[in-house]
Amino acid sequence: MGEHDAAEALYQQAVDGGSTRALLRLAWSKERAEDTSTLDGLASKAATSGDPRALAGMALIQQNAGNHDGAHSLAQQAAALGDTHTLVRLALMQDDMGHREQAEALYRQAADAGIMRALIDLTLLRERAGDRDGADALARRAAKKGDSRVLVDLAVVRERTGDHEAAEQLYRQATEGGDTHSKSNAGGVAWALTRLALMRERAGDRDGSRRLYRRAADAGGNHALVQMALMSEDDGDLDKAERVYRKAAARGSNRALVRLALMKNV
Structure with missing residues (x-):
């Protein structure tokens, strides 16, 4: 028996003893060796363990192995036990592979669970899909939750495509009622003010740009x-x-x- 096989045998012994940590290590070993025949059985053990870390880890392993349905099911179980960030990681993987519908479903589930990162990524996904109204609505939803960064991110996308009027409107929305005492929001407000100042400077309005730069600096914008x-x-x-x-x-x-x-x- 080689060293690799010996290690897997020890992992299996620990799995049989109830170790979810060994279960994940064994599953990663199998996935790396492209030996996926036992992954479903290990996934079932993770599902019955009630350990959200085991479920989350197995979801990622199944995703890497190409079992997207199995990964989604495990991620949902992990989310039900409190590990909603796994939904975002799976969504990112689906998005990278070009599976937009699957990614959007995962982002929406994570966003509904209160994960701001998911709401931001979902906004940009809808923008890439050409759904500007949907992207705007999601960005405003994020801003109402106290994070204006998504409005700024969306504005930058609009500015790069040459839609300066829409970009300026979004930048201004990001600055309205912004709570600069909140760390999660202060960066977005400062950057929105800075981008507005840059737009005014390029338009030749140096006095207006200076006023906006001062406001951005007061909000912490280096x-x-x-x-x-x-x-x-x-x-x-x-x-x-x-x-x-x-x-x-x-x-x-x-x-x-x-x-x-x-x-x-x-």
Whole structure:
């Protein structure tokens, strides 16, 4: 008996003794060796164990092995026991494989369970499918739950496709009533303000862009500080530019450090 077979025999002995950890290790070993003949039996053991970690792990193993229905069933059982994040992982895998309908069903189930990541990914999936109204509705749903980042993500997609009017509308929605004291929302508000400022700057409205950059900086946006410093450089006010760069650098901006170094080398 080789080392691999000996290891699997020991895993099996531990599985027979009720170890779900050994069950997962044995299943991964079988899947890697493309020996899928015993996976269904191991999945059944996971299902009867009542261990959400075992169910979640077996769901991913079955997904890798190509048994999507089995993976979905196990993920649902894991979710019923509190491990709803497995639904998101499976949805991502389905999405990567181009199985949009399966991915959407999993994202919706995870979103209904309260996982914000699923709601964000579902929004972008509907946008890719050409369902702009559906994407907008999902983005507003996420914003109402206190996370404006999805509105910003959707706005960036619209901006890249050249729909600047729709992008600006979404950026503004992200800033309205934003709770910048919430860590999950502050980043989205600051980035929305920064993107709006960039749009105003490109349109030639430098005063308007400065006001938006200041608001973004007050909301914690380091990128906005760097942009403000760049504008001061363009205006020839190098002292002010350096002060603002140093403020951004103190907040952890590597780009500000590079700009300061370039100013010293001039």
